[in-house]
Amino acid sequence: MNKRIYERPVLRKVVEGIPNKFGSLKRLRPISTIDNVEIDSLIEEYGSPVFVLSEKTIRDTYKNAYRAFSTRYPKVQFAWSYKTNYLDAVCRIFHQEGAWAEVVSGFEYEKAIDNNTPGNKIIFNGPDKSEEDLVKAINNKSIIHIDHFDELYMILGLTDQLKERPQVAIRVNMDTGIIPQWDRFGFNYENGEAWNAINRILSSKKMDFIGLHVHIGTYITISKPYAVAIEKLAALANKTYNRFQKSIGYIDVGGGFASQNTLQGAYMPATDTTPSFDDYAHAITTAMTAANFPNNETPTLILETGRALIDDAGWLAGTVLANKRLADGRRSMVIDAGVNLMFTSFWYDHEIYPVHESSYQSEPTTIYGPLCMNIDIVRKNIDFPMLNKGDHFVIKRVGAYTMTQWMQFITYRPNIVLIDQHEKVHLIRKQEDKEVFRRQELVPDYLQN
């Protein structure tokens, strides 16, 4: 007979109201493995905390997404949004699955090239592209999504010096009935800027105008805004064709598909409310099929999905540092991973689980990170079983933005491992140590000794 678990006394506020017919589940089931690999053994080998990525989940999610669109529309292409997670191993998995690269800076562009992405399969987005970046992109025949007139003029200026013709598209923003209107990126449709930009591009005769890019927002599950957006793009394409006899090759509807992480303040858990790829695919492809594009051609549909493709594949495993009672009597727990690793905690209620059963009771708890900063709160209020110091926990769905937006603040950033399809573990990013920082820093002579 196993030794029975010691239960500490619990304080619980009596919650009023009507429970649903299933009662309310107060107990979190522990998660002790990821793809059949013991979390304890991962922490033992790679330290605590540790980011864990599942290759199987990445590939499955990608296939699901691609299938949802490709069985509804004849020409579909995904471009992996580098900013979501630009670990080389992750990018390469997406490239192997057939995704192109979508980058928003010179740094990401270099990474894409290093990951053996052919130049013509890189989409260069964003408002910040230096002259040097543009020269590289043009020479590599990459697709440049122009964001503003100053960039357009810069490219025009470059065409005289370069042999290759730039392959360009413009990002268009518009009123689709969605609030907030994302008008800070690209050229506005309603005020004629977009049409003006197209005219300048095509009148210059120095660039190839190949597509239109739009990104209407996130969490949009009804067809109407997509229909409005795509209708407006089709109108733009028709106008372009009528004036320049030039049909466009693709419509890029951007990304913005939500993951299953629950936003703070949401009434229902995201697992119940988040639209599936099929929902998005239905909305977008219906609009694409209904629109009349010029010359009876079918433009390729490009998707720059990031978050929804990777979030589920990422896990963060760590260790409890301490438990304490707050002034108002609430329980709190300090863990070794905070907002330095999960910037996303500012807007998500991350799902956190114990690795082992430690108690059958749970208590409203505030979970703090390890930083010596008041804002380092992982979960403000969660019914959580009582873990002891040294116990392990794991946080679900941390694949997107964490590993790119994390901060080196107060402490080093940890190891990242990848569990491959055969359940073998690979270290894909080493934890930082003092050498990493020493290498970057310079101490003036007079401060030596």
Add this chain to the structure above:
Amino acid sequence: MKDKLLKKSKFLLEATLTSYSQIFFTENKILASILIVVSFIEWWTGLSGLIAVLTAIALAQLFDYSEITTEKGLYSFNALLVGLGIGTYFAPGLEVLLLIVAGAAIAFFSAVFFMGIFAKYGIPFLSIPFLVGMWLLLLAFPSFTNVALNMETLYPSNMYFKMGGDVLVSVMEGLSSFFEDTGFDTYFLSLGAIFFQFNILSGVLISLGLLIHSRVNFLLSLVGFFVAYGMYSYLGMYTGSLNYTYYGFNFILSAIAIGGYFLIPSRQSFLLSLLLIPVLVVTTIGSDRLFMYFELSAYSLPFNVIMIGVLYALKIRYDQTKGPILTLVHLKNPETNAYLFDSQPAKKYAAFTVPIRLPFMGKWTVNQAHNGKYTHKDFFRFAWDFIIKDEASSKEFSGEGLLVTDYYCYDKPVVAPALGTVVNVLNTVEDNEIGATNTLQNWGNTVVLQHENYLFSKLSHLKKGSIDVNIGDVVVEGQYIGKCGNSGRSPYPHLHFQLQGTSKIGGATLFWPLSEYLVDNVSKLNFVQKGIPKEQDTLLNISISPILQSAFKWSPGDEFQLSMANAFNKPVLFTIRNEIDIYNQSFLNCLNTNAKLYYENNGKTFSALNYIGSKKSALFYFYSSLYKVVLSEHSDLSVATRFPVHHLYRFPMLTIQDFLVPFGIFLKGNYNLSYIEPEQTFNSEKIELKSKIVGHHKVSLFSSEIVVHKNREINIHCDTSKKSKIILKWKNTLYA
């Protein structure tokens, strides 16, 4: 005027020559010339034949019948036979001349009549008109007291002496004694008898002509005859009777007709031609005894009766895709038919002219194919069930699969497989829960489209309320129709697809192959021109490349400049014109060499169908490089097919193969086309392709690198087996 006269005489010459060769089912000029010479071994017989031919041609012209049919000798070859017969039986004279004209007229009008009747059943009239004409004349003969029998042919040695003196007599006698008792004497006599020339020399000359025209026919003539010869001895008949009854040619002609002409030469057709010989032997002997009562010879009656019966039986078979295959288009000779047929696997589906494509987007998997194990049986055996599978897990659902929405194919668009009209819609059947079936409304929500008078397609088990078309709507290929659902007899979501002959929901299925689709083969996509998808095949439609599509889109009358150069010479220019003939067949005509490249472009593939003419034309290399181009933009596509071997090999390999055609085609020429990923996905300026033709032991016989430009120019670098490099440039001179 002079031109007109020249044209007329050319026409007359052509029609006359083919009247002779048509007896051996060909328009070969060499064989025709030999046959004319043979017929003139006895001058009066030869002249009678020629007069009869001219009479028939004159009648065809007088009645203004089709010049093309006349030119093929189809109106006049029976008259020729009648003329030859009269010439053999009756001595020269004006009265007989009248009989020849009359006989030719009978043969001509009978030919017109039988052609009209038989054409409806798709069978040939063979030499029935000759039999009618000949029998009528012979029955009438005893009344013509002014007409004498031709004694010359009764005493042939006298005739040879008159014609060629001692030399000819000794040649003839030498030949007879050489072949005596070998059976070959009878074989040659039988061959000569087709032209009413009862001597061995004619037989030798005709068999030589046959050999030049076609090795297969030559072989078949021997096999047909000697099997019959063997039968005669086996059944205890006097084989010498074949010497004077002249029935031997029945076996020769039927072996050629079945083994070589009306069927594509193959093992099956060869076997069939052998099996028919005993039948013919019995028919010959029986009809001979019957006709003896009328003091007539049965001539070619046994051949006619058996051939027409067999061909009709073959023609009305339900499944025409199984061998032996009927020859639809007759080319130069039977071996060419066999080579071309072998090189185009889709040809056995040639009768299924309406292209039907896959009714969905993306990759779907066949869950139940023809004669499936669940429900595709009996009336419904020619149907397909499609689902979507996850590549990694090869499961068709996510989660536990207990909800319809777990299934990957559920709620996915279903599109029209071809241009058609909506003729039946049912959109009100509830979708089943997983595992439940609704056998009362068996087909569930269904759309039936009409593509042709006789061809309908049915898409079933769709989602309730998802159907977006109404009866009477015209839909184009790829147009959205509804969504995959789980209604009717459907325990889990799938798409049922079938072709049928009526507009009814629940109609019996019709065998019909699908056209131009891709089969997913791990990392490659394999192209299928026409085929029947099998269970567990994962399929997708072709996505068309605008560059390839426009580069191969030519209008009749377009002229192209094809320049050919190698490393040393300066380019030679060939002018190529795109033309279209009265059979709606498109071809490229090299105006310099008159070589022709027949092709078909159905918007999805450019397929070379045949090449005729000089191989020195640059068009030949164009043909070898672009034998089959799928106008696709998938660069992971591989197109593999066979290249006609008679365009790859020469004497002696090809000649040996010619003889062996009835036993199989052993020479190899595998054509392969691969696509190189374009530098620019959008706004690409060119598409690069690589083709190669590989023989036995992977020996490269030909390879080429092809660049198709957006401005519709094509550049080709060829490497031939002779290690020479050739550069071709293809340019439309009308646009340039």
